[in-house]
Amino acid sequence: MFAAIASGNPLQMSEELPNSNGLQHTVVLSSTKPKSYSHITLFILPNVTFPQEYIANVYFKISATEDFKLFGYLASEKPSAIFKVKLPNMMDSSSQDDGLGEIDMDEDYTGLPSDGSIKMDNSDGNNISQLLIGISIEPRNEGMLKLQEIRNQNKAATSSSLVLAKPNVNSVQITTAGQLAKMYPVLTHDLAAKIVQHAYNYLSGFLDSNGDVNIKRFDTWWDKFRKRLANDGTFLDEVTTE
Structure with missing residues (x-):
């Protein structure tokens, strides 16, 4: 009924899971190259007629011991979604990551901010090939309510003030563009020039x-x-100024 594919890897079909606490289908990316970053496309198969009164909520987890987390949905009007998955490279001893991976929420669902990643525990050093995708077919109203709850949680998490640490100085709270420019004048000038x-x-x-x-x-x-x-604000690094 569903299929998923990670960039540059074979297509993998979903499997039905009867009596599995609400998740009717799952996809295990076992044929995927063991890497820590990929775009994963999930979609309803072309020959499947999906009922309009239902949606398929999409969940991820990287370890069998953790709970599935909700990241987006599929439906008759939205038969596919792309998720950006990034897991810390556990082999890199110089990494400053705190051991948590991230998956960017489905950007096609405007209720979920594209910059509102949900963190996933990857302390065991798993990779994309071990990622588990769970799919739950739910009545539209119930499924959308769950998505709205996730949206509210992310909105609350991202509404806090930006805090930047100035070298050799205690952390300072920056809440306005003027404060940012005063503390980092050269960087602000460079940013303005690039824009x-x-x-x-x-x-x-x-x-x-x-x-x-x-x-x-x-x-x-x-x-x-x-x-x-x-x-992804890092695209500004590619802008060259004269």
């Missing part, structure tokens, strides 16, 4: 014969920029 350059690179492709750009193009750039920044 301006990114906008320039995009908008320069829409110049008219007079060298002007329609303001709507700027609005489009800003919308795209904010979404990309929320997904």
Whole structure:
């Protein structure tokens, strides 16, 4: 009924699990290369007619001893989802990771923030090939309520103030852009320059014969920029300024 595939690996089908505490299907990525990072695509098989009054909530766990955690859903109007999975490399002694892996929630579900990862215990050094995916087919209202609860939990977790540690100084709470610029003027200048350059690179492709750009193009750039920044702000490292 379902299938999953990790980037660059074989497709793996789900198996039915009767009498398994609510999880009717599971996928074990046993044929996947033993690595610590991958994008995993989960989808309803093309020949399956999925009832509109139900959704399939998607759960993950990396160890048989831990509980499944909810990360997204599939449904008739949304037959596939992509999850970004990252587990700490337990072989890297220089890693500063605290032993917890992360899975980015299904970005297609707007109720779950794409930057709101749920952490998973990986103290045993597991890899992607040992990841367990559980699928629970539930009445739509009940399933969506569970997703809403996860959304609320992540919203509460990310609403706290940003705290940055200045070298050789006790941790200082930073709550405004001005405070950030005062404490890190060089870094703030570099950040601003990269944002301006990114906008320039995009908008320069829409110049008219007079060298002007329609303001709507700027609005489009800003919308795209904010979404990309929320997904992975490290893309700014690739922007070069003159």
